Amino acid sequence: MSSRAMRQPLSLRLTSNSLLILWCVIAAFPIFWITVMSFKTPVDAFDANALNVIFGPETRAKGHGVSLLDICLLGLALWGLWRGAARLLPSMVRSYAPAGAVWLGWLIGAAAFGLVALVTLFGLLPVLSNALNPVLGAFGADVIGLTTEHYKTVWIDRGFSNNFQNSLVVTAGVVTVSLTVGTLAGYGLARSGSTLAFWILIVALVFRALPHSVLVAGYLPVFINSSEWLAPILGENAPTLYGKPMAVIAVLVAINQPFTIWMLRSFFQNIPAELDEAARVDGCNHFQAFRRVIMPVMWPGVITTGLFSFLLAYNDFLVTSLLLDAQNQTMVPAIAGMFNRETTTTDQVVAVAAAVSITAPLFILVMVFQRQIVSGLTAGAVKG
């Protein structure tokens, strides 16, 4: 009954599905396109003809290209790696990791997998294609122009690897600190129904709405002069906070805190309070109950919240560009600097390559953690 009553006419389903496909194209196109652009010479990348951008005749003429064979090899390698990650890796982790430290097993597994992927893609593949291409004739001839020189320019000549390290430091710091502080607060808020807890949450909501530039206007003079007002406390070698990654981490953690505690609170509310009450009855105090009973079951929520903290720190432009000096610059402000300086199309394509480099980790993140991200998006919302 229910399925027949709800059945939709074919025309509606066709319209709906084709519109959905249209949306997917719109959603993915800009990202796909800048990825394609980043592998071409400037002439091809900014060609008005889409086919020229994709096939890159100019790039091919300069001798950079891939043959059908290369494409097949790459496809094969990616498929193999994907299968390895999806099938082989979990079972290996399950059988070899020591019982108490599954996360350690995953960490080592992921590192080993990354190493294998790097060796296959950058070590094995070029050797194979160089050896086989000349032998195979038409099958081995270049069909698509493709060059990685812009990536080399960005990462080696323009010092993007340095920016990458800074981004790594800032994001790692933000995720660690904000989860530590936020988990405790989220648990406290979820288990206390007091008016004070309610007010903390409301004030946090107001704080979430603040434009970040308002806050930075407050930090800047204090951070720039910090060596003066810290001198009475810390003595001669009081640091200037301006430009220090540590200061930016603290600032981003605080900015992120309202969001973190709201999200973790809603996750903790899903863990039945009977669980820690049982532990209390058995003689634990609140902290022991938290450590022994709640911590083992809270990881899904913490991972999800950690992902969003990561995104905030990684994607931030305003705070990092104003509070970090050139030496400690992270990737996103660095690319803005590149873009302002652009004069030639080569510079533009280099900036495109940098943009793609910034996007690639996010792409992998969505691929691995899609379920957690979706549950995070809906966790705060569905409960209202």
Added chain:
Amino acid sequence: MNFRTFAAFVGPSVFMMLLFIAFPLISVFVQSFYVTQTVYEVVEVETCTPGFLTQTCTTEKTSVPVVGEDGHVLTTTEFVGLQSYANVLELGRAWDALKSGSWSAFQTIDFWKALRFTLTFTLITLPLNIGLGLGIALMINNAAKAARGPVIFISLLPFIITPVIGALSINWLFRGDGILTAAMEWYSGRDIAMFAQAWTIELLMMLYRVWHVAPFAAIVLYAGLQTVNSDSLESAVIDGASRWQRLRYIVIPHLMPLIIFVSMIHLMDAYRVFEEVVGFSSQGHVISLQWLTYDFLVPDQAGNRSISRASASAMLTMIGITLLLIAPLRRTWRDHKGGH
């Protein structure tokens, strides 16, 4: 849970929020009434050039920064009252422009220009975001089960991308004879320059924003669609309700709390519009309120940051946020009192 345990759990987080959010707010508020300037003194400098028999000497008065005993440049901070606000608002010029009925002259003043753009941006993208989000949610719900995962994966990409990079990637599609500009030119047969006038840039910025946030609305609403009561939908079918009526009278009322939630988040985020200005490098044509504050904070050519003007513009931005939040906060407070 007694107060001391609660304080121990919540303490670190509250401390950080007080230190890094509440304290800067107060300090911005105070700063906006003061101006810190370098102390200059006028000194007579005698410059002599060697000449025959006698040197030619000229004395001229120049102002140089005073250097204190510790080797730092001396600064004074003085109370200027509402002067910084007046500098940002430029009420005199604004009033003149309005009196003469010249909107374009009014829009040459940075603050009013930024305010105009921020408000239009927020109000236009809101319905587009909700509409597109709801549309995508319904379409995902209609699609075959196996297709949903990949579709959600692709939908998440625009949401997860770094805002500056997302704006840049749209920018590159249209910049100069970018691929989409070329396509539009081919289609319309005219010469199109998307970055030559303000309104096309604004259009692109809004397009980018909707592209960037609609997935969030879509996923939240899609989750809501899973909880629609199928019994009431079936009885509506039996009562002869059309597809549209079912959507209008059953599904949308069910999703209403979520739609309000998404709208709230969108209002807060769209009011803070900033990355678009950077990504489209539109500061020549279009600026937003948050960008205005940012611009005051960036050192100018002489290396000075206009902190007090930035604080004033930040406080003015805050007024907008407060107005925006009053209504929903009052509702939450009523719900809380009703709930206990």
